[in-house]
Amino acid sequence: xxxxxxxxxxxxxxxxxxxxxxxxxxxxxxxxxxxxxxxxxxxxxxxxxxxxxxxxxxxxxxxxxxxxxxxxxxxxxxxxxxxxxxxxxxxxxxxxxxxxxxxxxxxxxxxxxxxxxxxxxxxxxxxxxxxxxxxxxxxxxxxxxxxxxxxxxxxxxxxxxxxxxxxxxxxxxxxxxxxxxxxxxxxxxxxxxxxxxxxxxxxxxxxxxxxxxxxxxxxxxxxxxxxxxxxxxxxxxxxxxxxxxxxxxxxxxxxxxxxxxxxxxxxxxxx
Amino acid sequence: xxxxxxxxxxxxxxxxxxxxxxxxxxxxxxxxxxxxxxxxxxxxxxxxxxxxxxxxxxxxxxxxxxxxxxxxxxxx
Numbered sequence: 001x002x003x004x005x006x007x008x009x010x011x012x013x014x015x016x017x018x019x020x021x022x023x024x025x026x027x028x029x030x031x032x033x034x035x036x037x038x039x040x041x042x043x044x045x046x047x048x049x050x051x052x053x054x055x056x057x058x059x060x061x062x063x064x065x066x067x068x069x070x071x072x073x074x075x076x077x078x079x080x081x082x083x084x085x086x087x088x089x090x091x092x093x094x095x096x097x098x099x100x101x102x103x104x105x106x107x108x109x110x111x112x113x114x115x116x117x118x119x120x121x122x123x124x125x126x127x128x129x130x131x132x133x134x135x136x137x138x139x140x141x142x143x144x145x146x147x148x149x150x151x152x153x154x155x156x157x158x159x160x161x162x163x164x165x166x167x168x169x170x171x172x173x174x175x176x177x178x179x180x181x182x183x184x185x186x187x188x189x190x191x192x193x194x195x196x197x198x199x200x201x202x203x204x205x206x207x208x209x210x211x212x213x214x215x216x217x218x219x220x221x222x223x224x225x226x227x228x229x230x231x232x233x234x235x236x237x238x239x240x241x242x243x244x245x246x247x248x249x250x251x252x253x254x255x256x257x258x259x260x261x262x263x264x265x266x267x268x269x270x271x
Numbered sequence: 272x273x274x275x276x277x278x279x280x281x282x283x284x285x286x287x288x289x290x291x292x293x294x295x296x297x298x299x300x301x302x303x304x305x306x307x308x309x310x311x312x313x314x315x316x317x318x319x320x321x322x323x324x325x326x327x328x329x330x331x332x333x334x335x336x337x338x339x340x341x342x343x344x345x346x347x
Contacts, residue, residue: 135343198346
């Protein structure tokens with residue numbers, strides 16, 4: 001415990017007292033580097049809890065600015081932050097909560113040009129992005145770079161969460177090989193979303209990320225958690241790696257990154 | 272009867288445009304038959320559970336089965 005200050009020992013005392021964490025586990029958390037994709041509905045609770053937990057470095061990728069319509073669910077941002085870059089207000093809120101955390105803002109969208117470079121520095125990627133092109137790009141990049149994704153996604157009253165650990169469990173394309181055709185899926189802007197929903201899924205993502213960092217419990221590798229808020233139902237189903245998967249299969253056909261937005265005109269669903 | 276529940280936006284793009292369907296059992300009726308009847312694209316309607324377990328497209332449905340279909344969602 002010599003590495004921790006007295007204040008840090010008090011701050012993390014409810015962790016340290018856990019036999020599954022202890023001083024050793026808290027040190028693992030401090031040494032971890034987690035990349036958040038999106039500082040929106042999912043990224044807000046996920047990032048805030050990971051910061052509270054004492055994650056050493058938290059990278060935050062988001063290209064957007066805070067909008068009044070975000071504030072019903074994106075709890076890292078305040079009314080006074082409207083118009084500011086989300087990565088900046090997220091950084092401010094996180095540092096206020098826990099000055100131990102090093103926050104690295106990336107005020108940009110993920111593209112085939114920058115994704116490999118950004119993910120390289122991180123142990124783990126927490127995916128809270130809001131559109132299919134980024135989800136496919138990130139999946140392919142993380143398979144190629146062998147990075148684990150703690151994945152979450154939401155729609156109206158329903159959410160999904162899982163962990164994609166390349167070559168150990170399935171990847172996103174094992175589940176859904178290609179993005180839906182343009183125009184088929186309504187965005188949250190069009191469909192709406194009850195604000196608490198991303199809070200639940202984002203919190204599950206934070207928990208899964210900490211389990212992976214601490215190497216405790218059974219992470220959601222090879223399992224898909226489905227949440228139906230209206231029915232209050234959680235279901236888990238087993239998902240398998242597909243040997244014919246175009247990116248993580250035995251004979252991959254996707255060996256380069258694809259910017260879907262550019263060639264299929266899929267309009268990102270903003271949440 | 273076979274009970275079918277379509278999740279997320281699938282009702283909006285299905286033929287009957289309903290979230291819950293009741294279907295009479297028939298000899299040889301598969302999961303894929305239901306998806307085709309409902310005009311749901313198979314690349315999206317890929318995650319199907321019957322009675323709480325994931326099944327393949329050729330799963331033979333029987334009376335009393337509860338089928339649930341989950342598409343990819345992208346909101347964050």
